[in-house]
Amino acid sequence: MRGITIIEPMNSLLIKAIAQERLTPAEGLEILKNVPWTEVVEAADTVRKAKLPGNRVGYTAFRIVNYTNVCEVTCSFCSFCRSAHSPEAYVLSLDEIRQKTLEAKAKGADQIFLQGGVNKEIPLSYYTDVLNMLTQELGVKVRGFSPVELVRIAEFNNLKLEQLLDIFKEAGLSSVPGAGAEILSDRMRQILSPKKLPAKQWCDTLAACHQKGLPGSANIVIGSAETDEEVIEHLEYVRNTQDIAGGFKSFVVWTFQPQTDKFPIRHVRGDEYLKLLALSRLYLDNIPHIEVSLLGMGLSLGELGLHAGADDINSIVIEENVLQNHGLTTIEQAEAFIKNAGFTPYRRSLNFD
16 A cells, blocks of 8 residues: 555565574675665664663774884885985884873873784894884874784794794784785785785784784775675684684774776665674674774764664774874864764774773
């Protein structure tokens, strides 16, 4: 009859996910390709509330310190890196890093996200001196070094990865980011950056970090030439790595930003972003927290993300040199944003302590 809306029963795969039964890659692909995004979002919100009752949303406060912009990996999508001989190349001194950290502490941040590039001219002592200064002298926690940075630093110093991790942990490193994942498909990695770690090595490196007591996060970056199949492949890599080592505290969905003309990007619609965010909650059943990217996606879509399976906004970010920051820059802004979205804010560390 006209004027009557017929409500279809929920998709059986979403019912399976709500029952917290593990989805297979084929089932994840079916949801991504064929299930309406609104249904996926509803299911993810249901799962989030069941796993994390209390209507709370987390945020944290840190400063990103890009200790160098020299990098030999030369990702096709990155406009930040410089060659060692560029007049714009730099390596921050300890005094410069100290000043940036003191500025962050004055704004209420007690954590530093230390990240740079693959620069073989930096001695191992630089890294340990920086870590010791940050943790011992300045009393901040440090998350640092992408998987490719760790692997190359170990190689440059004739160390096994596990030896380097012991040295860095002793010097004060407390967690590692899941940076450099982008899309964990070797086809896409050849397009993005042939010099980055292959997908399996990226996962193995993070697993080694986690087994050494250095937890962190994982992410996916969409908006290029990736296929739906490669998106699911990426989620499967992350889930399998978590099964092995259990060190991913959170997962976040990013989109590529236009930085160079060497890399094809496409517009990611809001519904596409929210659908993948929601699917991440359903598929990554072993990762406790899903973050929405305010820095990359902005506040309006970020608010919707908190009703689509996400339980964390990550921000505030006090300094960001690689991406355009669409997020929040003060603790007051973060708490007000979360309250306005209908949740209770709580501050957490990068390791969700």
